[in-house]
Amino acid sequence: MLDAVRVSEASLPVIDIAGLSSPSPADRRTVAAKLRTACLHSGFFYISNHGIDEALVADVFAEAAAFFDLPAEQKAEVDKSRSKANRGYEPMQGQTLEPGAPPDLKEGYYIGPEHAPDDPRVIAGMFNHGANQWPRSRPRFRPVMEAYLEIMLELSARMMGGIALSLDLPENYFAGYCTDAMANVRLLHYPPQPANGDPAQKGAGAHTDFGGLTLLRQGDVGGLQVWDQGSGGWIHADPVPGSYVVNLGDMIARWTNDSYRSTLHRVVNTSGRERYSVPFFYTGNYAHKVECIPTCLAPGEQPKYPPITVEEHMRAMYQRTYK
Template identity: 55%
Template sequence: MMVTENKKTEALATSLPIIDITGYSTATPELEKELCSKIREACSDKGFFYIVGHGIDQSLISELLAQMQLFFGLPKNQKRAIDKSLSPNDRGYEAIKNQTLEEGTPPDLKEGFYLGAEYADDHPMVQAGRFGYGKNQWPSNSECFQKASNQYINEMTELATSLMSLLALSLNLPKNYFAAFNHEPAVTLRMLHYPPQPENPLPNEKGCGAHTDFGGLTLLLQDHNGGLQVWDRKQEYWIDAKPIKGSFIVNLGDMISRWTNDKYQSTLHRVINKSGKERYSMPFFFTGNPEHIVSCIPTCLDPNESPKYPPISVEQHMRNMYKKPMFDNKY
């Protein structure tokens, strides 16, 4: 859906909440209650918030950012050699202007590299052709890149799993409510490179078109150049989600909106790289177990309210999302 620009002045200051989750893994009931209250408020509003105190070491982040920049600096033919069109599970390189996330606009001004958790060919999920499972493609002589990427994916999976527990508590559910969803989850790490916005862009041309994410949780690492904007549906303007050192931005996907009967929100967002510099970011998509059934959570129904959506498996939900016009060539 194309978003019409509002004539109001766009927000210049960050107005997304910042939640310090230090000690979340061993939190006392009092701390859990405090964290869940903040998460509930954020998820009921825009479904976007920063987290700090997450425990992911900055040295790993710095190493991966450096390796990512080296990758995008490779000659085009080396990147094209591992194009994601060559992968049965959509892993690998995506060239600039190869995706259009906002219907009716020019192609996105970004290039990407898709990775996920490594699953061998004989793994049951791979054998069954499940959505998002399989092997990664790598450039040659990339042992350091592979090591840092795999470690980051493992640690981010653990972090996302913990956030799902806090999400459960925020919905007045048992802490382990999402345990089956979290089991052997499909995850995607998407490394992105945005060149500077052209001085004379095409109408509505931008780094990444306005869209909502499809799955469960997204945990975004930004560099220091900024560019992410989040739509404030109440005030009808774009909020600049400025980089905060040591933070991730967390946002909810459409599946969480569906699961909560729209009590928790997935929200439009986009990227316009106006920094005049190269921009790099890494969204980590936590999609969950493909066989898990997403059915309206009982605590999300008001008295006499009915579910808006029928039950659906995680995999079927994701496949339905990828049937949208801009994703005709996927899956």
């Protein structure tokens, strides 16, 4: 079944995060309390008043649509198979997020922090570290995407401070994780779901996200569906103008012994229109160790997961979805 239902804001709240930038600790803790409720409930929520320039967002979507409209041979020039760092173009049906399902009905483009060939992390062969690929026919593509990456890194670090406060931890608890952080701007294009296609094939199969935080900017075409544990069914996470959908990734779940949720979600584009979205995957410092936060354990409870580095975790996730 590809259907989902629409629900009230109580299930997927819109949280005004302006207070995270306030000099007042009380303002920051007020936002953190709302984050805590959402993280305990579903790990999915919207954020508003985030400070990202709407003109820049519009430029990102315009460049993404223009790139995906290029001839196949031009897109192939920057195919991510040419990159040792998983950067560049991902062809249609290049990933299978849902085990046992057909490949996803989407094409994408990966962009991350730029690392020169002589960067020690590149020389050491650290996973996903390296240079980006840029389409020659789109001269504005690179500066737009680099500007967006930079400001989204700042927003993500601010959100991690809010997550720390929501767990009654020092605001800088995740500072090491946020230092030299890895992240991906991922441009995605979903064609309309075929009328008589395989019902098991979706724009993106049901999955949880790999890393720390995902901050998703949607265009004006919906399709994101979130698994609701309470009802045992899928609910829509429709676009809300000017906002981001934020969800927790598997690493936050590991850190909190699953008290904060990394929730299944998928994309089903039944609109009859082309769908574009831009998730920002905040992965953190690949050398950082993720291990259960002691205060997240109930009395007598043991950690569910062994300690793991961000790099080890990300290698395993890519191997699972890119066979």
